[in-house]
Amino acid sequence: MKNLLGCNQFTKESLNELLNLAEKIKKNPEKYKDALSDKIIAVMFFEPSTRTRMSFESAILKLGGKMIVTENGKSNSSATKGETLEDTINVINGYADALVMRHSLDDSAEIAAKVATIPVINAGSGKKEHPTQALLDMFTINEKRGKIDGLKLVILGDLVYGRTIHSLLELVSLYDNVEVYGLSKEVFELPEKYINMLKDRGITYKKCTSFDELPKDVDVLYHTRIQAERFEGDLGKEEFIINKEVLNKFSKDTIVLHPLPRVDEILAEIDTDERAMYFKQAHNGVPIRMAVLLRAFDRDNI
Ligand code: NCD
Numbered sequence: 001m002k003n004l005l006g007c008n009q010f011t012k013e014s015l016n017e018l019l020n021l022a023e024k025i026k027k028n029p030e031k032y033k034d035a036l037s038d039k040i041i042a043v044m045f046f047e048p049s050t051r052t053r054m055s056f057e058s059a060i061l062k063l064g065g066k067m068i069v070t071e072n073g074k075s076n077s078s079a080t081k082g083e084t085l086e087d088t089i090n091v092i093n094g095y096a097d098a099l100v101m102r103h104s105l106d107d108s109a110e111i112a113a114k115v116a117t118i119p120v121i122n123a124g125s126g127k128k129e130h131p132t133q134a135l136l137d138m139f140t141i142n143e144k145r146g147k148i149d150g151l152k153l154v155i156l157g158d159l160v161y162g163r164t165i166h167s168l169l170e171l172v173s174l175y176d177n178v179e180v181y182g183l184s185k186e187v188f189e190l191p192e193k194y195i196n197m198l199k200d201r202g203i204t205y206k207k208c209t210s211f212d213e214l215p216k217d218v219d220v221l222y223h224t225r226i227q228a229e230r231f232e233g234d235l236g237k238e239e240f241i242i243n244k245e246v247l248n249k250f251s252k253d254t255i256v257l258h259p260l261p262r263v264d265e266i267l268a269e270i271d272t273d274e275r276a277m278y279f280k281q282a283h284n285g286v287p288i289r290m291a292v293l294l295r296a297f298d299r300d301n302i
Pocket of ligand 1: 261
């Protein structure tokens with residue numbers, strides 16, 4: 001059994017293996033239709049979700065698995081009665097063969113894994129990690145470029161509270177000759193600890209203050225929503241908005257990604273541009289999560 005708690009679990013090799021498995025699944029999903037027919041997966045979401053929960057559910061069904069779901073765990077589970085996360089997990093241990101969980105605590109996945117006797121898959125933990133999102137982001141980038149080495153990545157939006165960014169940086173930093181550029185409002189600049197992590201792994205990070213400072217040939221503009229639910233007060237709106245005019249400053253091969261939901265950071269006017277890949281990216285959540293589930297049960301060699 002294998003947990004997926006955070007992206008620091010991966011090596012370049014194990015990540016490539018998982019991406020290859022997801023590619024095989026995407027090409028031939030039929031082959032895996034009974035792979036988890038003997039398993040019940042608990043899907044517990046203590047925070048809102050559309051894509052992550054529904055693509056996990058789709059992945060479970062496509063693998064022939066069964067599931068028990070709490071989609072509104074904060075208000076509908078015994079958490080409202082004051083039950084600790086540890087006690088909830090101890091109970092789930094007897095009901096399911098694996099747990100997919102989203103929770104607002106940064107260390108929720110680690111807390112769950114400490115008491116779980118079944119594999120735990122982190123579907124988003126506070127502002128810290130969102131490993132399956134980062135995996136599907138990598139899958140999408142690899143699908144477009146054919147490789148990750150040499151990637152020029154721009155991260156935009158909320159680089160402080162955006163867990164998808166934090167997980168993505170862990171994964172891209174496993175590769176060679178990666179360049180990362182940050183473009184955000186000052187209040188949402190990438191925290192020092194991630195800049196140091198990149199530096200320690202030999203990745204160059206450049207903080208920018210306008211679209212014009214970015215190289216024209218960047219591979220990916222990865223935008224994110226200001227995570228207003230994770231801080232007190234009003235820190236204002238996004239200033240760096242991707243519209244037609246902005247996108248046309250970049251090369252024909254520059255793609256736009258976003259974990260979604262978007263608010264106002266990417267205008268709908270670019271949705272029909274083939275470089276706007278966020279909906280395709282969201283669809284890739286299914287094969288990636290199928291691969292993650294197979295891996296959780298050591299069935300990734302099917
Ligand atoms: C992201 C999340 O939950 O962190 N959404 C997602 O899972 N695709 C991003 C967000 O909520 O802004």
